[in-house]
Structures are given as structure tokens and as C-alpha cells.
Amino acid sequence: MTVVPETMMAIGWDAPGGPDVLRSETVAVPRPGPGQVLVKVAYAGVNRPDVIQRQGFYPPPADASPLPGLEISGHVVAMGEGVLVPFVGQQVCALVAGGGYAEYCIAEAAQCFDAGDLALDEAAAIPETLFTVWHNVFERGMVAGGETILVHGGTSGIGSMAILLGKLFGVRVIVTCGGTEKCAQALAIGAAHAIDYKTTDFVEEVKRITGGNGVEMVLDMVAGDYVARNLKCLADDGRHVTIAVQGGVRAEINMAEVMRRRLTLTGSTLRPRSKAFKAALADEIRETVWPIIAGGELRPVMDQSFALTEAGAAHARMEQGTHIGKIVLKVG
Structure with missing residues (x-):
């Protein structure tokens, strides 16, 4: 005993x-x-x-x-x-x-x-990253196999779990990272594309990668002024899911764009x-x-x-x- x-x-x-x-x-x-x-x-x-x-x-x-x-x-x-x-x-x-x-x-x-x-x-x-990613990407974000998503912080615990789960369930994951080394690591983990946000405009790069179509979902850990840029990365009927506010709690967005393109903005915190x-x-x-x-x-x-x-x-x-x-x- x-x-x-x-x-x-x-x-x-x-x-x-x-x-x-x-x-x-x-x-x-x-x-x-x-x-x-x-x-x-x-x-x-x-x-x-x-x-x-x-x-x-x-x-x-x-x-x-x-x-x-x-x-x-x-x-x-x-x-x-x-x-x-x-x-x-x-x-x-x-x-x-x-x-x-x-x-x-x-x-x-x-x-x-x-x-x-x-x-x-x-x-x-x-547990923490699995619960967070599963709920926010596959439940709140309603991502299905064959879709493409954008994940900020691709080499973080959350980002790496999103890549791994995406691979398992047939989701193409584009990530942003700070620096060429982190981009290389994200690709090694299994990201379809890794964008160095320090040297590249991720909005333009997402547009290029997706042939102008945009992504079905963005998993956002930055908030702040990233939100308006994230919305530009979304395809029509796209979903924007915020799980952290490292860039600030306030964002200014064009609500006419949200209506016209039928975008969904949501988010969650797990602990409470x-x-x-x-x-x-x-x-x-x-x-x-x-x-x-x-x-x-x-x-x-x-x-x-x-x-x-x-x-x-x-x-x-x-x-x-x-x-x-x-x-x-x-x-x-």
C-alpha cells in the first residue's frame, strides 16, 4: 500500500x-x-x-x-x-x-x-495542448479533412500539436514562425508551409500559397492588430478562432467584411x-x-x-x- x-x-x-x-x-x-x-x-x-x-x-x-x-x-x-x-x-x-x-x-x-x-x-x-487544439480547431473551428488552416506560432506546444493532429486528420496546416530555423523545424514536424513572419507578409504569402482562395480557418494566439490581417487570410465562410491575446485584447475590424463574406469569429479559454x-x-x-x-x-x-x-x-x-x-x- x-x-x-x-x-x-x-x-x-x-x-x-x-x-x-x-x-x-x-x-x-x-x-x-x-x-x-x-x-x-x-x-x-x-x-x-x-x-x-x-x-x-x-x-x-x-x-x-x-x-x-x-x-x-x-x-x-x-x-x-x-x-x-x-x-x-x-x-x-x-x-x-x-x-x-x-x-x-x-x-x-x-x-x-x-x-x-x-x-x-x-x-x-x-493533455493541455491536445484538449486546446482538439476543441478549438476541430470543434469550434469545425475543420474537416481536406481543408487548409493557418496557425500562428507553429513551433510552440499548441502549434506543433496542431500540425501533428492536422496530419493525422488530413488537414493542410500553414504556420507562421519567427526565423528561418523555426520555419525549418515546423516543416520537419509536418507543416505544409512555414512563413517567416519577420521577413514576409503572411497575408500575401497565404494568398500566394492558396492561389488566392484563402484558408478555411485561422487559429490565432496573437489577437490585437493580427485579427484584421487574419480575416484577410480567410476564405469566404471562414472561421477565426482566438485562444490567446499575446498581441493585445483589442482589435479593429471591418464588420461589413464579416457580413459580406459570412465569416465566423469565436474563441475560448479552457481553464475556467x-x-x-x-x-x-x-x-x-x-x-x-x-x-x-x-x-x-x-x-x-x-x-x-x-x-x-x-x-x-x-x-x-x-x-x-x-x-x-x-x-x-x-x-x-
């Missing part, structure tokens, strides 16, 4: 700030409630929302851990009331609402996936969504994508692994923007 300690090491901060504010602390090990499991964390994924939370701009939901960390891998060590699967001892990865930067983390049983033979660093790098929504999304992913992962046909693009105590260095790397794929923290 696994003995769960009373306290654990976790990563927190005294006040919002740069990567240097992250420091280790000793906190109580949480106890799983109904429908929850306690996972002894092996690895935790590092995501842009973690950085924004550390900066003081993305507070956790009221019922979530105040600690950062939205995806984990490890072994189940305790089960809450009503949980049958996953069971104690099972190797899992999970989407969590917070608390991943710690030795133990609570996960909703419905948001856990059997990690099977996956390497645990790779398992921790999957209800447990019921995330459970339903997890069920769909289990049916559609997880068998492909279990069969070894999809693996995340991995960048670098840092020790949990080096979380500040991991955040610094993400903020530098030089990473290719996913950054993870080694916990256990």
Missing part, C-alpha cells in the same frame, strides 16, 4: 513578477474528493498560462489549486469516493485546473488518460470551463485521438526538461521564445 505523506514540495511565489519569483515551498498534500484521484507527479507540463498566472494576470478558478501547472503525468496513489478508474498504481496523464508544479496533484478522474507505455515526460506534454465540459471533451478525445496516441502514431514534440526546482529557468526559456515544442518539469 502506498503511503502518502502529509506535506510535499511545490513551486509558488510571494508576489507576481518575472521567472525569478518562483521558489520552492512546503505545503500540505491535497486529499482527493468525490470523483477525484491523487497523482504522485512524475512530470508537469509548462504552458503559457502558467507564465501569465505568475505575472499576476491569470488567477486560478475559485475551486482550483493556487499552484501553477495545468497538466501532469505520474501514478495514482489515492482515489476519492465513487472512483473506479483510474485505479491506484495506474500510470496516467491528466489535464488539471492547477497544482501541477508539485510532488502530488489532484486530478478529476474523468480528465485522466491511461498513459500505458508512454514515456512519462511525453505523457505530461500532451466546467468539470462537466472537460469530462465530455475528454470522452471525445478518448474515442477519436487517444487510440492513435496509444498506438504510437502521435507523440508530442519535446523541447527541454527541467527539474521542478528549476521552474524559473523553464519559464525564462518559454518567455525567450526559443523553444521548439513542449517544456516539462521533472518532479518524481
Whole structure:
């Protein structure tokens, strides 16, 4: 029987700030409630929302851990009331609402996936980007095989997952990247085209690549003044899906163009969504994508692994923007 300690090491901060504010602390090990499991964390994924939370701009939901960390891998060590699967001892990865930067983390049983033979660093790098891309590209964006999409940040965790899923489901993915090296990496991952936004007008390049037809969907992580440019990349009846606002929260667009060309503008954030929504999304992913992962046909693009105590260095790397794929923290 696994003995769960009373306290654990976790990563927190005294006040919002740069990567240097992250420091280790000793906190109580949480106890799983109904429908929850306690996972002894092996690895935790590092995501842009973690950085924004550390900066003081993305507070956790009221019922979530105040600690950062939205995806984990490890072994189940305790089960809450009503949980049958996953069971104690099972190797899992999970989407969590917070608390991943710690030795133990609570996960909703419905948001856990059997990690099977996956390497645990790779398992921790999957849930957040998989949930985000599946929901925003294939559900909100209604993308179907044979269509072409534009994804900004092609070598990010989200961008690389969009490329990988696009390849699996017959979607042609055009990406933007900063620099020739990142463009080469995106092409190696499987992008159909990679546009260096530092030297090329991506609007004109998308027009050239698509023969003037435009793309069926744009996955936008920039917002701000990119929105009006993105709309110029869309074909008639195109869909524009925003999942981050790194370029600013305000955009000025021509609504007559939206009407005339029947464009759809939407977006979402994953963390505040209800447990019921995330459970339903997890069920769909289990049916559609997880068998492909279990069969070894999809693996995340991995960048670098840092020790949990080096979380500040991991955040610094993400903020530098030089990473290719996913950054993870080694916990256990």
C-alpha cells in the first residue's frame, strides 16, 4: 500500500513578477474528493498560462489549486469516493485546473488518460495542448479533412500539436514562425508551409500559397492588430478562432467584411470551463485521438526538461521564445 505523506514540495511565489519569483515551498498534500484521484507527479507540463498566472494576470478558478501547472503525468496513489478508474498504481496523464508544479496533484478522474507505455515526460506534454487544439480547431473551428488552416506560432506546444493532429486528420496546416530555423523545424514536424513572419507578409504569402482562395480557418494566439490581417487570410465562410491575446485584447475590424463574406469569429479559454465540459471533451478525445496516441502514431514534440526546482529557468526559456515544442518539469 502506498503511503502518502502529509506535506510535499511545490513551486509558488510571494508576489507576481518575472521567472525569478518562483521558489520552492512546503505545503500540505491535497486529499482527493468525490470523483477525484491523487497523482504522485512524475512530470508537469509548462504552458503559457502558467507564465501569465505568475505575472499576476491569470488567477486560478475559485475551486482550483493556487499552484501553477495545468497538466501532469505520474501514478495514482489515492482515489476519492465513487472512483473506479483510474485505479491506484495506474500510470496516467491528466489535464488539471492547477497544482501541477508539485510532488502530488489532484486530478478529476474523468480528465485522466491511461498513459500505458508512454514515456512519462511525453505523457505530461500532451493533455493541455491536445484538449486546446482538439476543441478549438476541430470543434469550434469545425475543420474537416481536406481543408487548409493557418496557425500562428507553429513551433510552440499548441502549434506543433496542431500540425501533428492536422496530419493525422488530413488537414493542410500553414504556420507562421519567427526565423528561418523555426520555419525549418515546423516543416520537419509536418507543416505544409512555414512563413517567416519577420521577413514576409503572411497575408500575401497565404494568398500566394492558396492561389488566392484563402484558408478555411485561422487559429490565432496573437489577437490585437493580427485579427484584421487574419480575416484577410480567410476564405469566404471562414472561421477565426482566438485562444490567446499575446498581441493585445483589442482589435479593429471591418464588420461589413464579416457580413459580406459570412465569416465566423469565436474563441475560448479552457481553464475556467466546467468539470462537466472537460469530462465530455475528454470522452471525445478518448474515442477519436487517444487510440492513435496509444498506438504510437502521435507523440508530442519535446523541447527541454527541467527539474521542478528549476521552474524559473523553464519559464525564462518559454518567455525567450526559443523553444521548439513542449517544456516539462521533472518532479518524481
